[in-house]
Amino acid sequence: MKNTIFILNDDSPKYQQIYEQFKSFIKRGDIHPNDSLPSIRQLAESLQVSRNTTLMAYEQLLAEGYIRSEARKGYFVNELQQVLVQDTFNPPHKKHKVTVTPVEVDFRAGAVDQTNFPLKIWRRISNQVLTLPESFRYGEPFGEVCLREQIATYLFQYRGVKTEPNAIIIGSSTQQMLIHLGQILKDDNAGIIIEDPGYDGAMEAFRFHRFRIETLPVYETGANFSVLEKLESRLIYVTPSHQSPLGVSMSIQQRQMLIHWANNKNGFIIEDDYDSEFRYTQRPFPALASIDSTRVIYLGNFSKSFLPGIRLSYMVLPELLLNRYKKQFLHFESTSSLLSQLTMAKFMEEGEWNRHIKRMRLVYKRKMQCLVSELKKHFKQSISIIGEQSGLFVLVKVHLNHSEEWLIERASIYGVKVYPTSIYFIKNHPAEAIIKLGFSNLTRDEIQKGVKLLNKAWED
Numbered sequence: 001m002k003n004t005i006f007i008l009n010d011d012s013p014k015y016q017q018i019y020e021q022f023k024s025f026i027k028r029g030d031i032h033p034n035d036s037l038p039s040i041r042q043l044a045e046s047l048q049v050s051r052n053t054t055l056m057a058y059e060q061l062l063a064e065g066y067i068r069s070e071a072r073k074g075y076f077v078n079e080l081q082q083v084l085v086q087d088t089f090n091p092p093h094k095k096h097k098v099t100v101t102p103v104e105v106d107f108r109a110g111a112v113d114q115t116n117f118p119l120k121i122w123r124r125i126s127n128q129v130l131t132l133p134e135s136f137r138y139g140e141p142f143g144e145v146c147l148r149e150q151i152a153t154y155l156f157q158y159r160g161v162k163t164e165p166n167a168i169i170i171g172s173s174t175q176q177m178l179i180h181l182g183q184i185l186k187d188d189n190a191g192i193i194i195e196d197p198g199y200d201g202a203m204e205a206f207r208f209h210r211f212r213i214e215t216l217p218v219y220e221t222g223a224n225f226s227v228l229e230k231l232e233s234r235l236i237y238v239t240p241s242h243q244s245p246l247g248v249s250m251s252i253q254q255r256q257m258l259i260h261w262a263n264n265k266n267g268f269i270i271e272d273d274y275d276s277e278f279r280y281t282q283r284p285f286p287a288l289a290s291i292d293s294t295r296v297i298y299l300g301n302f303s304k305s306f307l308p309g310i311r312l313s314y315m316v317l318p319e320l321l322l323n324r325y326k327k328q329f330l331h332f333e334s335t336s337s338l339l340s341q342l343t344m345a346k347f348m349e350e351g352e353w354n355r356h357i358k359r360m361r362l363v364y365k366r367k368m369q370c371l372v373s374e375l376k377k378h379f380k381q382s383i384s385i386i387g388e389q390s391g392l393f394v395l396v397k398v399h400l401n402h403s404e405e406w407l408i409e410r411a412s413i414y415g416v417k418v419y420p421t422s423i424y425f426i427k428n429h430p431a432e433a434i435i436k437l438g439f440s441n442l443t444r445d446e447i448q449k450g451v452k453l454l455n456k457a458w459e460d
């Protein structure tokens with residue numbers, strides 16, 4: 001499997017091409033009976049396709065008997081009859097190659113720094129929590145009161161949001177919160193305005209509920225709010241502190257204007273405050289919900305500030321929606337781990353959360369500075385950097401007249417994994433390719449090495 005090269009083009013569905021090429025590798029003997037195949041996730045990552053695509057390819061191969069699935073071991077190639085092996089083989093069009101090469105530097109944004117994770121403290125508190133009688137039952141449907149109290153204090157102190165613990169709902173992820181919210185906000189002809197470009201995960205949640213989607217164009221300088229009056233929806237999803245993915249922050253005038261819009265329309269603003277802890281040049285801007293929370297649904301999570309795998313997020317519901325939400329979901333169990341909630345509550349109560357955020361802001365600030373200065377040093381005028389004031393990633397606009405696909409593929413040949421941004425754009429497509437570089441779990445050396453390799457890949 002090591003030296004197998006996949007050639008993907010745009011002529012037919014990607015899953016079908018992967019399936020066809022696997023079939024050819026098996027028939028040609030490039031892959032032998034009983035060889036193991038990469039996992040669905042590994043293959044999806046190395047080919048830059050979705051897991052669903054590789055899953056569909058594997059399901060087709062399974063159904064036709066080319067491969068088998070073994071519980072907890074993975075996928076393996078089956079023995080084939082000679083007659084099948086002699087089947088015709090049509091080489092696919094050669095448009096571009098994607099090679100399965102080892103990744104040396106992965107600029108993944110969906111990660112956090114591992115070396116500064118407070119492992120000892122978290123372990124100690126987790127152990128304590130496991131001695132509590134309340135750890136041995138189901139949790140509260142809307143989240144543990146002790147954690148909701150801690151979050152309410154944190155939101156007031158650091159985000160300026162005044163709320164009662166009772167108005168906070170704890171769940172497992174932003175998307176899960178949005179799916180729940182969608183359930184209470186959708187009506188027969190529900191529409192929602194989302195940022196373009198914007199967070200694809202949110203868009204999927206709204207699509208799930210078949211919301212009619214309208215778009216608010218966003219640029220490096222900010223959103224074009226003048227379009228709002230032409231749009232029909234009464235619901236808007238925004239990322240005011242750190243626009244996802246362009247990184248701009250909404251000015252106080254724009255925030256006030258948006259609140260005015262929601263009041264006029266009797267609508268609601270969903271404020272996703274997903275990584276506001278990490279602002280490097282000034283203090284984090286106060287949340288939109290701190291100005292007027294009557295029509296703002298505030299979303300927060302622990303994925304960027306602590307650990308994505310903890311699957312812990314929350315929302316603050318305005319009074320107008322709280323009863324509706326609670327009535328709808330009272331009989332559903334909590335979607336987030338009781339143990340994680342109790343541990344996080346204690347972690348916050350002991351002041352460890354504030355210490356962690358303070359420490360990580362400095363760690364990430366240094367990494368951001370390192371990445372930005374390396375990019376400027378190597379690329380000079382060939383790129384523009386977007387969003388260096390905050391967050392755990394930057395966007396790089398590449399002025400070298402190459403497509404996003406080419407840039408990602410060239411980088412992968414040099415062992416560097418970089419990420420697309422085209423998935424975030426709906427109609428407001430940029431003229432030049434923009435690449436996303438996360439840095440949170442990379443060391444200084446890795447950042448330096450990664451940028452050097454990228455420079456070779458793109459400019460040589």
Ligand SMILES: Cc1ncc(COP(=O)(O)O)c(C=O)c1O
Nearest residue numbers: 173174175199244274301303313
């Ligand atoms: C805009 C935005 N909101 C929220 C999240 C966090 O999602 P989750 O709660 O699933 O970790 C992300 C993750 O990348 C994001 O980009």
